[in-house]
Amino acid sequence: MSVDPPPASPPPDYLAAGVTVRSWLLTHDHKRVALLYLFTITAFFAIAAVAAALMRWELLTPDADLVTPDIYNRLFTLHGVLMVWFFLIPSIPNVLGNFLLPLMLGAPDVAFPRLNLASWYIFLAGGLLVLQAILTGGVDTGWTFYTPYSSTYANGQVMLMAAGVFVAGFSSIATGLNFIVTIHKFRAPGLTWFRLPLFVWSLYATSLILVLATPVLAITLLLIVLERGFGIGIFDPRLGGDPLLFQHLFWFYSHPAVYIMILPGMGVVSETIACFARKRIFGYRVVACSSLAIAVLGFLVWGHHMFVSSQSVYAGLVFSLLSFLVSVPSAVKVFNWTATFHRASIRFDTPLLYALGFMALFTIGGLTGLFLATLAVDVHVHDTYFVIAHFHYIMVGGMVMAYLGGIHYWWPKISGRLYPEGLARVSALVIFLGFNLTFFPQFVLGYLGMPRRYHIYPPEFQVLNVLSTAGASLLGLGYLLPLVYLTWSFFRGPPAGANPWRATGLEWTTASPPPERNFAESPVVSGGPYDYPEPARE
Amino acid sequence: MIASPVLLAWATGLESASSISPRVDALFRGLLVAGSGMAALLLVANLTLLIRYRAGSRAQRGPVNLPVNLIEAGWIAATTVVFVAFFAWGASVYLDMERPPAGGVRIEIVARQWMWDVRHANGRRELDTLHVPAGETVRLELSSEDVIHSLFVPAFRVKQDVVPGKVVTTWFEATRPGRYRLYCSQYCGTKHAGMTGEVVVLPPAEYAAWLGRGDASGEIAARGRAALVRNGCTGCHSPGGTVRAPVLEGLHGRRIPLADGSFVLVDTAYLRDSILEPNRQVAAGFDPVMPSFKGIIPEGELLDIIAYLRVANEGTKP
Numbered sequence: 010m011s012v013d014p015p016p017a018s019p020p021p022d023y024l025a026a027g028v029t030v031r032s033w034l035l036t037h038d039h040k041r042v043a044l045l046y047l048f049t050i051t052a053f054f055a056i057a058a059v060a061a062a063l064m065r066w067e068l069l070t071p072d073a074d075l076v077t078p079d080i081y082n083r084l085f086t087l088h089g090v091l092m093v094w095f096f097l098i099p100s101i102p103n104v105l106g107n108f109l110l111p112l113m114l115g116a117p118d119v120a121f122p123r124l125n126l127a128s129w130y131i132f133l134a135g136g137l138l139v140l141q142a143i144l145t146g147g148v149d150t151g152w153t154f155y156t157p158y159s160s161t162y163a164n165g166q167v168m169l170m171a172a173g174v175f176v177a178g179f180s181s182i183a184t185g186l187n188f189i190v191t192i193h194k195f196r197a198p199g200l201t202w203f204r205l206p207l208f209v210w211s212l213y214a215t216s217l218i219l220v221l222a223t224p225v226l227a228i229t230l231l232l233i234v235l236e237r238g239f240g241i242g243i244f245d246p247r248l249g250g251d252p253l254l255f256q257h258l259f260w261f262y263s264h265p266a267v268y269i270m271i272l273p274g275m276g277v278v279s280e281t282i283a284c285f286a287r288k289r290i291f292g293y294r295v296v297a298c299s300s301l302a303i304a305v306l307g308f309l310v311w312g313h314h315m316f317v318s319s320q321s322v323y324a325g326l327v328f329s330l331l332s333f334l335v336s337v338p339s340a341v342k343v344f345n346w347t348a349t350f351h352r353a354s355i356r357f358d359t360p361l362l363y364a365l366g367f368m369a370l371f372t373i374g375g376l377t378g379l380f381l382a383t384l385a386v387d388v389h390v391h392d393t394y395f396v397i398a399h400f401h402y403i404m405v406g407g408m409v410m411a412y413l414g415g416i417h418y419w420w421p422k423i424s425g426r427l428y429p430e431g432l433a434r435v436s437a438l439v440i441f442l443g444f445n446l447t448f449f450p451q452f453v454l455g456y457l458g459m460p461r462r463y464h465i466y467p468p469e470f471q472v473l474n475v476l477s478t479a480g481a482s483l484l485g486l487g488y489l490l491p492l493v494y495l496t497w498s499f500f501r502g503p504p505a506g507a508n509p510w511r512a513t514g515l516e517w518t519t520a521s522p523p524p525e526r527n528f529a530e531s532p533v534v535s536g537g538p539y540d541y542p543e544p545a546r547e
Numbered sequence: 548m549i550a551s552p553v554l555l556a557w558a559t560g561l562e563s564a565s566s567i568s569p570r571v572d573a574l575f576r577g578l579l580v581a582g583s584g585m586a587a588l589l590l591v592a593n594l595t596l597l598i599r600y601r602a603g604s605r606a607q608r609g610p611v612n613l614p615v616n617l618i619e620a621g622w623i624a625a626t627t628v629v630f631v632a633f634f635a636w637g638a639s640v641y642l643d644m645e646r647p648p649a650g651g652v653r654i655e656i657v658a659r660q661w662m663w664d665v666r667h668a669n670g671r672r673e674l675d676t677l678h679v680p681a682g683e684t685v686r687l688e689l690s691s692e693d694v695i696h697s698l699f700v701p702a703f704r705v706k707q708d709v710v711p712g713k714v715v716t717t718w719f720e721a722t723r724p725g726r727y728r729l730y731c732s733q734y735c736g737t738k739h740a741g742m743t744g745e746v747v748v749l750p751p752a753e754y755a756a757w758l759g760r761g762d763a764s765g766e767i768a769a770r771g772r773a774a775l776v777r778n779g780c781t782g783c784h785s786p787g788g789t790v791r792a793p794v795l796e797g798l799h800g801r802r803i804p805l806a807d808g809s810f811v812l813v814d815t816a817y818l819r820d821s822i823l824e825p826n827r828q829v830a831a832g833f834d835p836v837m838p839s840f841k842g843i844i845p846e847g848e849l850l851d852i853i854a855y856l857r858v859a860n861e862g863t864k865p
Contacts, residue, residue: 078737078738078739078740078741079737082734082736082737082739149736149737150734151734155694155695155733155734157693157694157695157711158694158695158734158735158736161694162660162693162694162736163736245711246711246712246713246841246842247711247712247841247842248842249841251712252695252710252711252712253710286600287602291615292615292618292619295619316641317697317706317707317708318708318710319707319708319710319713319715322641322642322645325641326638326641329634329637329638329641330631330634330638333630333631333633333634334627334630336626336630337623337626337627337630340622340626341619341622341623341626343589344622345619347589347592347593347596348618350593350596350597350600351596351600352600352606352607352608352609352610352611353596353600353608354600354601354602354603354608355597355600355601355602356601356602357601365593365597368589368593369590372585372586372589373586376582376585376586377582379578379582379630379633380575380578380582382634382637383574383578383633383634383636383637384637384638384640384641385567385570385571385574385637385638385640385641385644385704386571386574386575386578386637387637388571388641388644388704388705388706389571389575389701389704389706391706391732392697392699392706392732392733393732456561456575457561457701458561458699458701458702458728458730460699460730460731460732460740461732461734462734462739462740463739463740464740465740465741466740467728
């Protein structure tokens with residue numbers, strides 16, 4: 010039976026290829042998996058953001074007047090656990106990475122499409138376990154699970170929550186593995202390593218960390234469960250264990266995890282700056298290699314979380330020096346982005362506004378990181394609001410700004426539609442201002458000595474806390490705006506066309522939204538990633 | 548924007564009340580100046596370029612032959628040099644923070660959920676308040692009965708985690724009499740935020756008078772003696788004991804031979820080890836039969852027992 014196919018009509022785009030629930034839940038399409046992640050992590054983000062809002066409102070006055078101490082302690086634990094493992098770590102890699110990696114490589118899909126879908130289910134299972142832990146009593150250990158508090162003393166669902174994070178870790182490993190193999194084996198003809206977009210480089214570095222570090226987290230959580238559930242002495246000195254062993258294991262994962270939470274953001278920023286400056290990124294090779302340098306050095310600095318833990322003085326010295334050195338490649342990236350603007354032709358659309366916001370906030374976060382790497386200063390500001398402000402400047406000011414910038418930049422590709430540019434610029438500004446008002450005062454609070462994880466505080470700290478709470482309210486509003494207008498745009502926005510930004514990059518050479526297999530025929534690459542035409546006067 | 552927190556921090560001014568705090572502040576301000584300078588430089592560079600090269604501007608474009616490798620090497624080297632300089636500055640202050648000067652006042656603090664149990668050398672106790680003399684080195688020997696706590700006195704720029712299972716030492720020299728806030732800065736459970744207190748710095752003479760008013764060495768010794776009996780120690784460690792074990796009174800401050808032929812000075816650390824890890828350094832002539840009391844004798848009682856043995860020694864000295 011050989012019937013000639015009818016004359017080829019263009020294949021349906023990936024959104025139109027199936028509309029049933031089944032077609033989504035059993036999809037092998039990396040773009041659909043990316044959207045599954047998008048919905049899931051948005052839900053987790055919303056829950057964790059509500060927890061943050063409740064904490065900020067509690068901190069409006071020095072007394073405990075909104076929630077009990079136990080509730081407050083549960084709020085910051087769930088905020089940390091959900092934001093770190095169920096929003097930040099999967100945010101750019103699993104949403105934008107999943108969507109874009111095969112498109113950027115000129116490939117029809119990731120290397121293991123079924124594993125990709127499985128990793129979403131594993132992630133969802135982990136998330137549901139965590140939600141169950143929250144609903145059946147909560148956990149009050151903080152997201153850091155320090156022992157022996159978590160393993161022996163804490164009440165609540167520590168084991169269930171640890172199980173949730175443990176399970177979600179396998180999703181990270183599966184995704185990391187999938188990306189590494191995809192980048193090695195699925196590059197289009199002619200797409201050599203130094204022709205890869207910088208976003209791909211950052212995903213590669215991130216995936217290496219995911220695969221190498223996450224197993225250590227799994228081991229650490231398992232050890233907590235062994236001690237808590239079976240009384241096997243590992244961390245509690247009463248059982249013959251060592252509490253600091255936990256901190257070494259935990260930060261051996263969790264410091265590299267900080268780079269999981271920033272490297273992909275740097276990749277997004279490189280893509281946006283190149284597009285809106287219409288220029289090749291200055292020092293492309295150095296920027297690409299700096300991602301790898303960060304990934305490697307990031308494994309050697311975990312002890313800087315332990316300067317006052319009573320670890321050895323000499324360990325402190327070594328970790329301090331290495332922490333300064335890991336900042337060099339990050340600083341180099343900022344210099345290179347700045348230099349890219351030289352002789353560029355810059356358009357200030359929303360994605361670039363987010364990228365500029367990233368540069369400003371990441372610079373402040375990075376510079377205050379140097380304060381914390383400085384031994385004698387860290388002794389004073391460790392475990393205070395200075396640290397809270399610092400890592401929010403990196404993770405929210407950096408990663409979330411980059412995530413939102415990336416969502417806007419690739420929104421036409423994802424949805425096939427345009428978003429309202431004016432409203433988007435306004436919300437980018439609101440988010441930037443709200444963020445700074447929330448977290449700037451916290452640097453001062455920390456320097457003045459306000460410890461973290463306090464729901465009550467001395468009256469002299471109130472003014473700064475009120476400022477911070479006001480900022481958080483503004484920030485909350487800023488986050489709602491894109492949620493609303495992007496949802497509107499998804500259904501009603503004007504069609505975007507294949508390449509509304511006139512950007513280079515293989516993802517822009519196919520239709521928006523792309524067809525199921527991405528490209529009608531495999532593209533052949535003959536040049537670098539950012540070969541913009543000479544920016545003559547336009 | 549960069550300058551506002553700097554000014555705010557300087558204006559609100561955290562009290563500086565220890566010998567080390569001016570040095571930490573100098574370092575902090577050095578970092579602020581360098582960091583703000585770098586941020587300002589980047590801000591000016593970016594704003595200049597962004598405005599000059601906005602789309603449609605008349606600025607000159609087209610390729611220029613910049614020595615890219617030289618530029619990259621230049622800023623990598625420059626940042627590395629500056630960073631390492633700050634590392635060295637921070638490390639030099641830190642080493643002095645970690646090395647207590649000889650002598651001074653020794654105070655034991657037991658942390659537990661959720662209080663600071665302070666024991667002065669003469670046996671006087673207080674909760675959540677720490678009286679210290681101004682102008683003298685104060686060595687704190689910190690231990691925890693349950694989870695990790697952290698002693699934090701912002702005005703002194705002192706912070707030290709208190710880790711269960713070991714004694715951690717930190718020190719400060721308060722320079723100005725006054726009252727300063729004390730916090731627990733390591734999350735320790737429900738009432739973590741309530742585990743706060745006050746450091747009261749007194750002129751040395753007043754401190755001595757304060758200490759004398761509450762001399763409780765008799766009391767603490769009695770408590771330690773009672774703890775020895777209650778935990779069954781005296782069943783063996785007395786002249787008519789069921790098992791042959793050394794009599795404890797009078798041992799403190801002596802050098803004794805060990806089973807492996809070496810000698811050890813019986814000090815606080817050895818007494819503590821012998822209760823918690825009895826078979827590590829066994830006295831010569833005795834069988835290694837004592838069980839560990841780790842997790843059985845609470846930290847507070849342990850300190851009472853050791854205090855009793857120190858005092859009992861003074862009574863029996865020839």
